[in-house]
Amino acid sequence: MVVDGQLRRVLGTPSLVLFGLAYLVPLTVFTTYGLITQQTSGHLATAYLVTTVVMAFTAVSYALNVRAHPSAGSAYTYVQRSFGAHAGFITGWALMLDYLLLPMINYLLIGIYVNAQFPWVPAWLVVVLAIALVTATTIVGITVVDKANLVLVGAQLVFAVVFVALVVAQLTGASQRPGLLEPFVSSDLAWPAVFAGAAVLALSFLGFDAISTLSEEARDARRSVPRAIVITTALGGVIFVVLSWASQTALPDWQSITDPDSAGLQVMTEAGGQLLANFFLAAYIAGCFASATASQVSVARILFAMGRDGVLPRGVFGALSARFRTPVGATLVVAAVSLLALVIDLATLASVISFGALAAFSLVNLTVVKGYVIDGRRRSPRDIALYGVVPVIGFVLTLWLWTNLTAETFVVGGAWALVGVAYLAVLTRGFRRPPPQLAVDHTP
Secondary structure, eight states: OEESOOOOOOBOHHHHHHHHHHHHOGGGGGGSHHHHHHHTTSOHHHHHHHHHHHHHHHHHHHHHHHHHOOSTTTHHHHHHHHHOHHHHHHHHHHHHHHHHHHHHHHHHHHHHHHHHHOTTSOHHHHHHHHHHHHHHHHHHOHHHHHHHHHHHHHHHHHHHHHHHHHHHHHHHHOSSOOOTTTTTOOTTOOHHHHHHHHHHHGGGGTTGGGGGGGGGGBTTHHHHHHHHHHHHHHHHHHHHHHHHHHHHHHSOOGGGOSOGGGHHHHHHHHHHHHHHHHHHHHHHHHHHHHHHHHHHHHHHHHHHHHHHTTSSOHHHHTEEOTTTOSOHHHHHHHHHHHGGGGTSOHHHHHHHTTHHHHHHHHHHHHHHIIIIIIISOOOSHHHHIIIIIHHHHHHHHHHHHHHTSOHHHHHHHHHHHHHHHHHHHHHTTTTTSOOOOOOOOOOO
16 A cells, blocks of 8 residues: 555546536436425425525535645645634534445445345345445546446436436427426415425535545646536536426326325336336436445545545555555445445435535635635635625525524534544644644645
8 A cells, every 4th residue: 555645637527527427416306306396396496496506606616716725635625724724624524424424325225226126135235235346446446437437427317318308208299288387487386495495405416526526636626626516516407407397397296296205206107107217217226326436436535635644544544555546445444334324224314414515515615715815815806706705605505505404413413523523632632732734735
């Protein structure tokens, strides 16, 4: 193994966008389709529009931060450089809650869906095999992950195109066509319900920020990574809105949904029969594999960045494979944590997965104001608009989404934060000395 080594710069903007889309999972619309459709009285597409707007502001803040700090570490780096090492550590710790759970929830979903389709295959066996396959792939190297993302994201996009085409064809041939704008605006539109649904749908966008964790493996990181972050957020929003529109057009009577958890299958059966439903299951499982791979890569890079600088044990987390030049120690730790998917339930995972990410998103917006306007003294009218107004709006909107999480989420997230504060106290001997600084000198 190699400690304190350099990661290979092999990724361009298209590869980074594919990575981000793999993390977002284009078909994640159908994970919460039934729940949010009922909550918003058939206005899922409108809720996705609201969420896309909110996430766009934070995506711009991430893009601006990457220009200043093109280093692995994501929000951890940005908050540390703007507000100090202690704040950076707590931010990284909070973000790890999200990143550690994202691979786990994908492995759990793979086990659930494969077992549902083939009851004779134990779910636990599927989970273990999925963890082993993804872990091996991510250790071999980021170029292998890049190629896998192309196939897995491609499968989802092919399905999405087929599904939307079938819906449009049915709509064209129908004698009584539902209004094209009904999924967005109708007489029973209730904005409070739409806003509540939009808060839940923020989960669909958790991952566009993961592109920033690959800054040390990107060619021309100051240009390619910001572009990829903005493009991925925009593409993700468009895909989510189009798929939710098509779903509600295929099943216009949202009150006919029989099971909110599996409403996606009901939509597929309505739009294209059992054949389309089978295609959907295959594409959805492929999406889970893509997301598990992307999320495991990201959290391993964050743990590597923290381990490389002594925030976490350097011998384990800051070690690179001598052969593959990937953070093998951090990757194996993530795989071990993901084995908790064997004993935890889906509802518990889903209830806490966004706590750390939304908290980190809020702080990332503030780092732009601190770094550019206050410290950098960028105060022309254009600079105030770009580096002041835009991130402040992003901070307010993201904080609003965060406060819409359940009380149980705050209990679990708060407990995780307290553990992080306790560890920081030990690491700094009662906060008498600063924690190790994250190195940001690995720039292009």
